[in-house]
Amino acid sequence: MANVVRDPKVHPDAIIPDLNTPDPAVTFTRNDIAFVYGSKWKQRYFTKVGDDYFPLPAQWDVTHKRWSRYFVANNTDWWVSRYPADNAQRPTGPLCDGCHSVDYNVQTKQVAEWNVGCEKCHGPGRDHAAAPARTNIFNPARVDPVHANDTCIQCHSQGQPRTNPIAGRYYDWPVGFRVGLNLSDFWSLEEHEPGKTTFTHFADGSAHKNRMQGNDFVQSLMYTRGVTCASCHDVHGTEHNADLRRPVGTVCLQCHGTGSPNGPHTRTIEQHTHHQAGSPGGECVACHMPKIAQEIGDVMVRSHTFKFIPPSTTETLKVPNACTACHAGKSNAWAAEALKSWPEFSPWRVGQ
Ligand code: HEC
Ligand code: HEC
Ligand code: HEC
Ligand code: HEC
Ligand code: HEC
Ligand code: HEC
Ligand code: HEC
Secondary structure: OOOOEEOOOOOHHHOOOOOOOOOOOOOOOHHHOOEEEOOOOEEEEEEEEOOEEEEOOEEEEOOOOEEEEOOOOOOOOHHHHHOOOOHHHOOHHHHOHHHOEEOOOOOOOOOOEEOOOHHHHHOOOHHHHHOOOHHHOOOHHHOOHHHHHHHHHOOOOOEEEOOOOEOOEOOOOOOOOOEOEOHHHOEEEOOOOOOOOOOOEOOOOOEOEOOOHHHHHOOOHHHHOOOOHHHHEOOOOOOOHHHEOOOOOOHHHHOOOOOOOOOOOOOOHHHHHOOOOOOHHHOHHHHHOOEEEEEEOOEEEEOOOOOOOOHHHHHHHOOOOHHHHHOOOOOHHHHHHHHHOOOOOOHHHHOO
């Protein structure tokens, strides 16, 4: 995973936008920036006051190359009501740094290392470095799937610590958790209110915002069958987008195929997808991982429940479905009719 947090004095090229071009949202200068945060979807800027960092009031949308205001508004994140409505009084220690560093110490406010370092996923490495052995390092590949997935869910989820506040401060990350422990002893995943669209969830429980791959994935059949995040991703880096182990078009076929007990249960793949091989509508992710979770503005990331959201659910619960998101201009009724004519699928489940 890339270096999200960077000091612009050490890495002057870390700042993506040109700060010399005036913009009404930008009320700060390069000298105010102690840390630059992010590079793939969005970039935020922190200033240092005493031994705390605070977010500056503008963020850069990497996709559209534009500024927008950065201020977490009322009725969004759960912690907003616990902090004054002022970025300068919302330190990043309790609200961000636990997920963007290794071993953030809540007493000293020091970190062992910024960014997603090895020890965040492999535990303390000193003994292992001195005398490498399988027994003195945490390897997510050699533990049960729940603990393997917790390695990722500690950061890739929306939730709240079980004990909060801690020494008077409200934290937004699982304080005290280390790989190998039970994440659920430290962290509760954000609840969704069935039937309601909230800041975090769609009415069917699918993630509505970013950083919720964990909230999504634990709902899936694949999670219960022992598939892990690392089944599809290699976080040490690959040549594919999102560090996928294989290209997006074939990553599912490691375990799926017409001959596989895991399905799809049709004679050919095209019979399952009803789109030509090579068509954007024929990729597994097109229907099973629609881009519906908001990263910034209209930039969306993929759902990780892997379920197919039927067009009828768009009608009743306002959850976007893959068919009409891609077939812009077609109605939900059109998509439902098409699905009803595809005999492999139950009309009770997808065509109502
Ligand atoms: C974001 C979490 C994460 C980070 C950070 C991370 N790893 Fe890993 N590492 C994993 C996972 C998950 C596996 C198991 C992969 C699998 O299931 O095949 C793994 C496996 C490994 C293995 C292979 C062990 C074996 O059985 O062959 C080595 C070696 C390793 N990591 C070294 C490192 C080093 C060195 C760093 C830092 C530069 C690092 N890792 C950072 C998650 C991480
Ligand atoms: C310490 C917190 C932390 C942990 C633990 C962690 N991640 Fe991440 N992950 C991040 C951050 C922060 C980013 C954003 C990186 C960036 O901006 O380039 C990220 C990005 C990613 C991406 C997107 C990369 C891209 O280039 O699009 C994937 C995929 C991912 N993580 C998977 C995993 C998996 C799988 C695990 C567990 C093995 C894991 N992460 C564990 C914090 C974490
Ligand atoms: C519970 C863990 C967690 C907390 C708390 C957290 N983040 Fe993140 N952050 C992540 C993960 C995981 C990602 C990558 C996945 C994503 O963006 O959905 C990420 C991504 C980002 C990115 C985008 C990176 C890119 O390259 O586009 C920025 C910027 C960011 N975080 C800033 C913050 C700020 C500022 C705070 C505090 C207000 C914060 N984060 C709190 C885990 C966390
Ligand atoms: C069955 C395969 C699979 C599993 C399991 C899986 N992912 Fe993904 N993930 C993908 C695919 C496919 C993409 C989309 C890549 C693309 O669009 O190029 C993706 C994208 C992402 C991204 C980048 C954001 C986006 O949507 O482009 C992050 C972050 C991520 N996954 C994290 C995780 C985490 C954390 C877990 C476990 C909680 C996980 N994934 C489990 C297949 C998987
Ligand atoms: C590591 C193996 C593995 C990979 C990779 C994998 N799957 Fe699966 N998948 C499974 C298993 C195992 C099941 C459960 C099969 C069963 O028990 O019937 C499953 C089931 C499913 C189901 C049925 C879920 C349900 O609720 O009925 C869907 C849909 C699915 N996978 C989609 C995908 C997609 C999309 C990808 C690629 C992004 C993918 N899978 C990648 C192993 C995998
Ligand atoms: C990511 C984009 C994408 C998604 C998602 C998608 N399609 Fe398609 N669809 C296409 C493209 C491109 C074509 C034309 C080429 C082909 O047949 O593959 C097409 C063709 C079709 C056709 C035949 C031509 C027409 O317009 O009458 C039907 C019917 C159809 N899709 C229905 C659906 C339904 C129903 C869903 C949801 C289950 C769906 N599609 C999901 C991209 C998509
Ligand atoms: C055009 C949309 C579409 C595409 C593309 C698509 N699926 Fe599906 N898939 C569905 C629908 C619809 C269902 C039925 C959902 C339900 O019953 O809730 C389904 C169900 C499944 C199931 C469970 C039923 C079974 O037959 O085992 C699996 C597994 C699955 N898909 C895997 C895949 C894989 C793997 C790919 C890529 C090769 C893929 N799907 C591509 C629409 C699609």
